Amino acid sequence: MTNRLNEYLKERPLLGGIVVLGILLIGVFAWAKIVQLHRPFTEIIVDPGLWLAFLIMAPVLYVSYVATAKYTR
Numbered sequence: 001m002t003n004r005l006n007e008y009l010k011e012r013p014l015l016g017g018i019v020v021l022g023i024l025l026i027g028v029f030a031w032a033k034i035v036q037l038h039r040p041f042t043e044i045i046v047d048p049g050l051w052l053a054f055l056i057m058a059p060v061l062y063v064s065y066v067a068t069a070k071y072t073r
Contacts, residue, residue, distance in 0.1 A: 013069035017062040024061060028054055 009016030032044045044050065 010069050010072070013066045016069055017065045020065045021058050021062055024057065025054060 009019060028050060029044065032050055033041060036044060
């Protein structure tokens with residue numbers, strides 16, 4: 001299953017980049033919740049610092065994924 005999904009996303013690098021950003025966002029939320037156990041999850045989601053960090057990392061990761069996927073195709 002994983003190999004088929006990987007091959008499918010390699011053929012569609014723009015969609016694969018969006019999947020990578022989704023995985024990054026889930027990871028950022030999980031990390032923020034682990035680090036700040038006392039804060040409710042809804043408060044973590046609306047934290048502007050978290051979104052700023054995501055907005056800084058997202059374009060770099062998206063472009064690098066798309067470029068790598070197109071190069072290795």
